[in-house]
Amino acid sequence: MEAVGDAGLGVCAGHPERAAAAPCSRCGTFACAQCLGWLEGAPYCPPCWHRVSYREEGRGSLVALWTGVASIFCCAALAPVAIHLGRQELRLIAERRAPMGGTQNAQAAVWLGWTGAGLFGVAMLGMACLWATAAMLGQR
Numbered sequence: 001m002e003a004v005g006d007a008g009l010g011v012c013a014g015h016p017e018r019a020a021a022a023p024c025s026r027c028g029t030f031a032c033a034q035c036l037g038w039l040e041g042a043p044y045c046p047p048c049w050h051r052v053s054y055r056e057e058g059r060g061s062l063v064a065l066w067t068g069v070a071s072i073f074c075c076a077a078l079a080p081v082a083i084h085l086g087r088q089e090l091r092l093i094a095e096r097r098a099p100m101g102g103t104q105n106a107q108a109a110v111w112l113g114w115t116g117a118g119l120f121g122v123a124m125l126g127m128a129c130l131w132a133t134a135a136m137l138g139q140r
């Protein structure tokens with residue numbers, strides 16, 4: 001047996017030329033930093049990552065989703081926050097640092113954020129029109 005990586009970890013199962021960064025916490029397969037997915041600080045090899053992370057909704061994705069909902073029903077100022085959080089979560093999912101089960105939540109958060117911002121814009125426009133109409137009527 002040859003030890004290629006640090007601490008005798010061996011090589012990545014998917015990349016024989018690369019040293020493994022950590023063993024999978026579920027099945028023990030070695031994987032390099034590029035292949036590993038992370039869930040609550042535990043490393044997973046690609047097959048286990050797919051199995052585990054589809055079931056999980058990351059906390060970040062739920063926070064983004066609820067911020068998006070709040071931006072529509074409570075406070076339009078949260079709309080840019082929801083868009084930012086949603087995009088951030090999508091990036092983390094792409095980097096395998098947040099579970100893929102949160103993809104839809106994160107996408108919905110971005111969508112809700114834009115909708116919240118749009119509704120706010122329409123509401124402002126409506127108010128402006130009402131105000132202008134009232135001002136015109138008042139002049140008569």
Ligand SMILES: [Zn+2]
Pocket residue numbers: 024025026027028029044045046047048049
């Ligand atoms: Zn595994």
Ligand SMILES: [Zn+2]
Pocket residue numbers: 012013014015018031032033034035
């Ligand atoms: Zn690899």
